[in-house]
Amino acid sequence: MATTPLTLDALVATSRTLLVEGGPDAIVVREVAxxxxxxxxxxxxxxxxxxxxLTLxxxxxxxxxxxxxxxxxxxCPPxxxxxxxxxxTLAFRAWALQHRPEFGLVYGTPLMHYAAPEGGPTVDAGQRFGGLFGSLFVEALAAGRLRTVDDGVLSPGVRASLAATASRLGLPMRPGEVRPFIVGWHRMLGIVSVEVAGHLRWVFGEDASAFAEEQLEELLADLLVPVAS
Amino acid sequence: MATTPLTLDALVATSRTLLVEGGPDAIVVREVAxxxxxxxxxxxxxxxxxxxxLTLxxxxxxxxxxxxxxxxxxxCPPxxxxxxxxxxTLAFRAWALQHRPEFGLVYGTPLMHYAAPEGGPTVDAGQRFGGLFGSLFVEALAAGRLRTVDDGVLSPGVRASLAATASRLGLPMRPGEVRPFIVGWHRMLGIVSVEVAGHLRWVFGEDASAFAEEQLEELLADLLVPVAS
DNA sequence: TACTCTGTGTGAACAGTGTTCACCCGACCT
DNA sequence: AGGTCGGGTGAACACTGTTCACACAGAGTA
Incomplete structure (x- = not known):
């Protein structure tokens, strides 16, 4: 009777279809089956x-x-x-806008009933993403484009967290260099989250693209120093 | 049998208790009853x-x-x-951190199953909040502290949306003056949302306060010009 | 061939869910 | 006293996630 070979991938694909059609609550075991x-x-x-x-x-x-x-x-030229x-950044935003339900599941308000397994595959995947973004900031640092701060101006707690994050991700950066990476991640996620959740709808209606892209551009300007040339 | 007088307020209070105890899914009609x-x-x-x-x-x-x-x-001195x-801003963040489930319900990923009634009480309440924040920016404008932009630099779509928002909220501002208000709202909501959702946990653990407060302070610096004196 | 073992799918069941329905009871008004 | 009506009840329907005993097909082996 199984028209589809019934693999893990098939389960995930079907669950995702349901998510897109009706949100997380629509992921119903019986319906997947x-x-x-x-x-x-x-x-x-x-x-x-x-x-x-859900984890898968x-x-x-x-x-x-x-x-x-x-x-x-x-x-992009290297x-x-x-x-x-x-x-x-734009690819992240584009994916988020094109896959709003999925984005909500991954980066939105955590489902309180669901708890991601500690050290499970979801956190691994999260670290992979963090590593990708982090590597871009390593490149920027190497190119002398990153607007870094002195480690001394950081509060001890923040400095320790940033150092730990760098070592966990294998990024060869000191805390004051990691900070723009975290600021970038934080603000980008905020900008995209608010746009995807529709909390700007009361201002810009259905299409807040122009404003959101401006905000992302402003973020970039805050993170990077202009080309020296 | 009804130990509580069974008013609308009692329904809402009980629902809220359930929300806090177990998230939106825990708001179960039978359990409220x-x-x-x-x-x-x-x-x-x-x-x-x-x-x-949920609407209530x-x-x-x-x-x-x-x-x-x-x-x-x-x-605060006027x-x-x-x-x-x-x-x-800090009060908003404090409330959000102290009432994470409630914040998630109001400003988090919208529940796909639930659709706020158009023109219903939730949007009214939202406008009341927007009006409060907007009035602060009117004050800032009057005091000459607001970092405004020329209307001319705004894209036509953004300009129109900002103008419409100002008139809807009854704020006597031109688009270039409304913009910092919206930027402030947008970035503040992003900062607080990401913190409350716990998406900084992988960097700062359970307490991202120092970093988040820094970000809010940076936002303020972006929105306001320093005192002239 | 006959027998077992394993992987895979089934139907029934349990305790929940939101919601609707016929019903009922007590208070109030005439 | 009689009627009306707001407010509460139990039963029911169609769902949900999950577990259980069972069945059936194929592989390996005596």
Whole structure:
């Protein structure tokens, strides 16, 4: 009866379709099974339960947005660090806008009922993404384009956290150099999150693109020093 | 049997308790009824259904955060516009951190199953909050502290949206003056959203306060020109 | 061939969910 | 006393995630 071979990928793909069609609540075990031409208990041979399905889906989406950013980078000259950060940032935003439900699942308000398994695949995928973005800032640092700060001006707690993050991601940077990376990540995520969630709709209606892109550009200007030339 | 008088307020309060205890999914009609010493169908005399409950709850929380900001303003000298914007911003963030589930409901990823009634009480409450924040920027403008831009540099779409927003909120400002207000709202919401959602946990662990407050301070510096004196 | 073992899918069941329905009871008004 | 009506009830329907005993097909082996 199973029209589809019933693989993990098929489970994830079907779950994702449901997510897109009706939000996280629409990811219903019985419906996933139904669409795969099978009854619900069959899925429990492949997956521990609904939460497991969500974990797989979040991981897949995180990897997909990472791949999208990598893809955008391939079209960029390796020495144009500003262009590369811009490309990755815009690719992130584009993916988010094109896949709002998935973005909400990964970077939105955490589902309180669902807890990501500690040290599980979702955090791994998150680190992969962090590593990609971090490497762009390493490039910027090497090119002398990064607007860094002295370690001394950082509060001890922040300095320690930044140092730990750099070492965990394998980034050869001191805290004052990591900071723009974290600021960039933080503000970018904020800008995109608010836009995707629609919290600017009362101002800009359905299309806040112009404003959001301006904000991202302003962020870039804050992070990087202008070309010396 | 009804230990509590069974008012709309009681319904909202109970729903909120459930939200805090277990997230949006934990707002269960039957459980609300149970805690009020009544059976589920009884609630349908007061509320059209679960979505109605959510609408009331979102409205109540929006009004509460508005009140919290207003309260913080009362302790501020009326002529210190920077201090007032800072106070309101910090009050917003403090409320968000102290009421993470409620904040998620109001300003987080929209629940796809739930659609706020158009022109309903939730958007009214949202406008009340927007009006409060907007008035602070009117003060800043009057004091000559606002970092405005020329209308001419704005793209036509953005300019029109800003003008419409100003007139809808009754703010006597031209688009280039409204812009810092929207930028402030946008970035503040981004900063607080990302912090509350815990998406900085991988960097700063459980307490990202120092970093988040720095970011808010930086935002203020971007919005306001230093005192002339 | 016959027998077992394993992987995979099924139907029934349990305890939940939101919502609707017929019903009922007590208070109030005439 | 009789009627009306707001407010509460129990039963029911169609869902949900999950577990359980069971069945069936194919592989490996005596």
């Amino acid at each position: 139904r669409r795969l031409g099978v009854t619900a208990p069959a899925l429990y041979r492949y997956v521990r339960g609904r939460d497991d399905l 889906l979040i991981t897949a989406c995180t990897d997909e947005v990472t791949a999208a950013c990598l893809d955008a980078l391939k079209a 020495d144009d660090v500003e262009g590369r950060i811009r490309a990755a | 149970r805690r009020l010493g009544v059976t589920a169908p009884a609630l349908y005399r007061y509320v059209r259904g679960r979505d109605d409950l 709850l979102i409205t109540a929380c929006t009004d509460e955060v508005t009140a919290a900001c207003l309260d913080a303003l009362k302790a 002529d210190d516009v920077e201090g007032r914007i800072r106070a309101a």
